Amino acid sequence: MSLFRGRRILAGAMTLVAAAAMTACGSKTTDEASATGVTADVSGDTVKVGLLNSLSGTMAISEVTVRDAIMLAVEEINSAGGVLGKKIQPVGEDGASDWPTFAEKAEKLISEDRVAAVFGCWTSASRKAVKPVFEKNKALLFYPVQYEGLEQSPYIFYTGATTNQQIVPGLDYLKAQGAKSVYLVGSDYVFPRTANKIIKAYAAANGMAVLGEDYAPLGSTEFGTIVNKVKSSGADAVFNTLNGDSNVAFFKEYKSAGLTAASMPVVSVSIAEEEVKSIGTQYLEGQLTAWNYYQTTPGAANSKFVAAYKAKYGADKPTSDPMEAAYVGVHLWKAMVEKAGAFDVEKVRSASNGITFDAPEGLVTVDGTTQHIAKTARIGKIGADGLITEVWNSGKPVAPDPYLKTYPWASGLS
């Protein structure tokens, strides 16, 4: 009896597998049809854009805020008359913190909704997953988060920092502060490992000793050993590329071990205002971060952005660097389309060079060759109120250099 039931289950499972295979074939034909690129549907009096963020799963905490910032920009543009006389109609999709889902939803936005551009993604893993989809369909993605560099897709505009606009200035700052040695702590995946490769090359060229390098699996919460090693190394500073909740456990352990921002400062590249709020200022006060924008960044454009964001989403909601970069991305796309006079992807791309926008972080300029933007680097210190105040900035926007070609020490990297 049980054997018989087992066979029936097996048969059912095989039917499912067969059905899945057929669906896969079905989608393949659409792929072939779109091999020459899908043209956006701009026939009506609106233009569709895609919003692709994780609204569920482990990344939702960060990506929801990015979605909110994109929506704010869309509303601003619409109330000012839209783009080329057409109102923007946002089409939202949930990437669900799952990289294959990102690719699937990207394909849907491009092929079915025929959007003019897509705004979103956060982790490098999700960007790597959708990259081939955008390249195959010749569609545009605006990616809003700092990342590990060494990438330059013709169909992606990178509005967050590449390494020479965030990590390298962070190291320059430590060096200027007299740090002779660093300890590297990161999560075990592509961004921290690539970032640390770059940091080690920098350190070797600048007489800085790397006293240790440790990785914790994503989501790991046991940092006893790592903090013990960090402490006994006696390094002048720690460079932290941990992502997500591991930061909570790391900083709790760090404080318990008696380490402070004064005795051994930590520079973090993945902790913005939103994360500070959830980790708790009791553990982070006085520690350093490297970004291009803080809620406290001075300027009229930022006051306007922060006020508009808080009015729409609540006075207790902080604004952060990735949110600002996402917001800027929408405005830059509008400027590119208007300069090109069309929504056509190739025309928008060739119009992109030199486009500027008076962003909350200051004036940003699009570099048409790398499709990154020139941004001002900023080092900030976390305050008791959970906000980050700038302690140093690069003075002027830093030109993007995703492959670090202008840095001799980086010649061995690829």
Next chain:
Amino acid sequence: MTVLFGQLFTGISIGAVLLLIALGLALTFGQMNVINMAHGEFIMAGAYTTYVLQQSITGAGLSLVVALPVAFVVAGTMGVLLEVLLIRRLYARPLDTLLVTWGVSLMLQQLARDVFGSPNVQTRAPELLTGNVALPGGLTIANNRLFILTLALAAVAALTLALRLTPLGRRIRAVVQNRDLAAVSGIATSRVDRTTFFLGSGLAGLAGVALTLLGPIGPTMGTNLIIDAFLVVVVGGIGQLKGSVIVAFALGVLQATGEYLTTLSVAKVIVFVAIVAFLQWRPQGLFTLRTRSLA
């Protein structure tokens, strides 16, 4: 020397965490032979209890003190509900119990997601527990680790005394050693089962409170702990508390040493290989309970 001492203490404190999360399981799995996959979610319930209490009680120290008994009762009650509604009906079917409790574990995770949201939450630790005790020679011992170690040892002591000295403990031991004989001697075995399950699940709640001092609280925290908890009980030997205690600290020190000499991931592999090798040599675990029952 400082590093060596620090690592030894790290190992002991990893062991204390293992002990806390495994202690309840040593009761329900070790003594009653129930494979409860939802044990991790009882730990999560204890952690969220601390979080909820901290929303209403502002003092971090006071809320932690209050959270200990409250979490014990909350998780214990959940355990009793699970026992009465499901597990009791499946005592003779261990595989079905495994599947059913795994389903309950998934449901509880989703419930936590719906109630508290999918992002992890944090609690504020009392200022006293964020510091450390400085010893001569630059050695430091983190207060929160010390607190967890004390809590784990206190829980073991209390449980041991309860099993040895109280009438309830005698009844539990009688049921573990020979259920049928206990039943014919007039012990209401189903009531003993329920009480044992309350104690075991309540201990999971305590572990949850302790874990809020170390890391974030999230819907999936239980899943990450349940394997470790089972390992400790299986290697320690079914039906014995002392086995779990020794194994928890041994695995903790092994893990810390492995982490220090290699990396976090490799250390985990080393621990697993050591466990597999050990179970090849002693499949029954470190200690076994000799009983006269035929089963």
